[in-house]
Amino acid sequence: MTAPIGVPQNTRSRRTREALLQAARSLIEEDGFDVMTLSAVADRAGVSRRALYLHFASRSELLTTLYRHLGEAEDLATSLAKVWAQKDAVGALDEWARHIARSHPRILTISRVIERARNTDEDAAELWHLTMRNWLTSCRRLANWLDKENRLADPWTPSAAADMLWALMSWDVTERLIVDRRWSRKTLGSHYAAMLHATFVRDSSPHQ
Structure with a gap:
C-alpha cells in the first residue's frame, strides 16, 4: 500500500511533517490565526525554516494540509461514513x-478561530469557504435522499431543507450547548436527532 500523495515516505520526514502540522494547530488554537506564520510554526516545531x-x-x-490533517487526526471521515452507510x-x-x-x-476551537479570522485573512477565508461547501454538499445529499424516499416533510423542498440543515451546523450551536450549557456529546446527539426528525421527516403512517 503506497503512502498518500504529498505524504513523505521517509520516517524522519513524516515525523517532521507531523510536528509542523501539530505546531500549526496548537498556535492557532492558543494564540489565534494572525500569529501563525511559517517562522512561528518552525520555531514551535523545533525545526529549521x-x-x-x-x-x-x-x-x-x-493551512490546506492542516485542514485535511485535522480530519484525519480526528477520524472525521469514519464518523461521516456511518451516515452514508445507513x-x-x-x-x-x-x-x-x-x-x-x-x-x-x-475541532471546535480551531474552527472558531478560522471563522473569526475569515474576514481579515485570505487563507482563513479560503479554508472557511471550503468547509462551508463541504457542509452544504452533505446537507444536499441528505435532503435529496429524504425527498427521493418521500420522507421529506411539508413545507420543505430539498433545497430549503439543505439550507436549513447547513445553517443548523453553526459552531454557535455546538459551543453554546457543549461549552456554555455543558451538554455531553451523547445528549447533544440524541436531542439534535430528535429535532431534525421532528422538523424534516414526513410521517410514514398509512393515512399519509
Missing part, C-alpha cells in the same frame, strides 16, 4: 445528528 519549506512552500499550502434516509438523518455531536466538539 529550510526544513519547513521542504514540506510546505507557503502558508496557504500548510439503509434509509431517516436513519441517515439520525446518524448525521450523532456525527455532528461526535465530530464538531473535537
Whole structure:
C-alpha cells in the first residue's frame, strides 16, 4: 500500500511533517490565526525554516494540509461514513445528528478561530469557504435522499431543507450547548436527532 500523495515516505520526514502540522494547530488554537506564520510554526516545531519549506512552500499550502490533517487526526471521515452507510434516509438523518455531536466538539476551537479570522485573512477565508461547501454538499445529499424516499416533510423542498440543515451546523450551536450549557456529546446527539426528525421527516403512517 503506497503512502498518500504529498505524504513523505521517509520516517524522519513524516515525523517532521507531523510536528509542523501539530505546531500549526496548537498556535492557532492558543494564540489565534494572525500569529501563525511559517517562522512561528518552525520555531514551535523545533525545526529549521529550510526544513519547513521542504514540506510546505507557503502558508496557504500548510493551512490546506492542516485542514485535511485535522480530519484525519480526528477520524472525521469514519464518523461521516456511518451516515452514508445507513439503509434509509431517516436513519441517515439520525446518524448525521450523532456525527455532528461526535465530530464538531473535537475541532471546535480551531474552527472558531478560522471563522473569526475569515474576514481579515485570505487563507482563513479560503479554508472557511471550503468547509462551508463541504457542509452544504452533505446537507444536499441528505435532503435529496429524504425527498427521493418521500420522507421529506411539508413545507420543505430539498433545497430549503439543505439550507436549513447547513445553517443548523453553526459552531454557535455546538459551543453554546457543549461549552456554555455543558451538554455531553451523547445528549447533544440524541436531542439534535430528535429535532431534525421532528422538523424534516414526513410521517410514514398509512393515512399519509
